[in-house]
Amino acid sequence: xxxxxxxxxxxxxxxxxxxxxxxxxxxxxxxxxxxxxxxxxxxxxxxxxxxxxxxxxxxxxxxxxxxxxxxxxxxxxxxxxxxxxxxxxxxxxxxxxxxxxxxxxxxxxxxxxxxxxxxxxxxxxxxxxxxxxxxxxxxxxxxxxxxxxxxxxxxxxxxxxxxxxxxxxxxxxxxxxx
Amino acid sequence: xxxxxxxxxxxxxxxxxxxxxxxxxxxxxxxxxxxxxxxxxxxxxxxxxxxxxxxxxxxxxxxxxxxxxxxxxxxxxxxxxxxxxxxxxxxxxxxxxxxxxxxxxxxxxxxxxxxxxxxxxxxxxxxxxxxxxxxxxxxxxxxxxx
Numbered sequence: 001x002x003x004x005x006x007x008x009x010x011x012x013x014x015x016x017x018x019x020x021x022x023x024x025x026x027x028x029x030x031x032x033x034x035x036x037x038x039x040x041x042x043x044x045x046x047x048x049x050x051x052x053x054x055x056x057x058x059x060x061x062x063x064x065x066x067x068x069x070x071x072x073x074x075x076x077x078x079x080x081x082x083x084x085x086x087x088x089x090x091x092x093x094x095x096x097x098x099x100x101x102x103x104x105x106x107x108x109x110x111x112x113x114x115x116x117x118x119x120x121x122x123x124x125x126x127x128x129x130x131x132x133x134x135x136x137x138x139x140x141x142x143x144x145x146x147x148x149x150x151x152x153x154x155x156x157x158x159x160x161x162x163x164x165x166x167x168x169x170x171x172x173x174x175x176x177x178x
Numbered sequence: 179x180x181x182x183x184x185x186x187x188x189x190x191x192x193x194x195x196x197x198x199x200x201x202x203x204x205x206x207x208x209x210x211x212x213x214x215x216x217x218x219x220x221x222x223x224x225x226x227x228x229x230x231x232x233x234x235x236x237x238x239x240x241x242x243x244x245x246x247x248x249x250x251x252x253x254x255x256x257x258x259x260x261x262x263x264x265x266x267x268x269x270x271x272x273x274x275x276x277x278x279x280x281x282x283x284x285x286x287x288x289x290x291x292x293x294x295x296x297x298x299x300x301x302x303x304x305x306x307x308x309x310x311x312x313x314x315x316x317x318x319x320x321x322x323x324x
Binding site for chain 2: 019026027032035036096099113116119120138139142163170
């Protein structure tokens, strides 16, 4: 599959995967503008390097790998340039928790759901970068362990270990609440 | 692999038995609601109307502009003060010169008046007082005729 991609073919790829890539970047950064920028960069990079996509994994896994690397580069650059006054538009945990799943009918149910979602966000914030990535890919994007391994470059055993620690942390956070 | 398998001990080797054996409904519910919440947020963010924001001036640019404005104000007030002081000094100098000129003219006028007065007195005195040798001269003239 090592070939240049036609514009309409690439457009199909973008349409199929844009939402998932954006969602992952949004949950990782909690910054809508940054997530949009990184999503665009992801597809730009994918288009430029399409010839190097050998088709060993799915396009989704390959794109997710690019997105993860872009996100890592972004945080690394921000850490290196900490002395610069870079804007941080990340929303706080309470704001992120305001988005409720539909179907919570009563006010009490909504409040409880919001509290639960807030507890998970709190736990996610306390995870290491790798644990967070693995956790979000598994429980928000619902990727298979093999796909997570392909996207992160980790082996499945390591992915399981990270997931286990992340889950334990969420469980602890929820347990502390009760 | 089903997500639910993650909680049931076998799938995640790293999970302790106590934790993984039967994940309570609370954790499962929390994870499901978390996923739905993120999906709702993402969909809303993707469908939001895009607005073009006016580019804000860079902070250093604002700082430089602030400094420049401050410098202009300081320079303006200093030069204004200097100009005002110079203007006042100039007015005072002109007033002093004018006063000196007037004094000079008055002094000249006084001198001229005094000179005229003295000249008038001299001529009046010369007309009224007879010459001291006049009687003798008259006698000498009578003798000669005789």
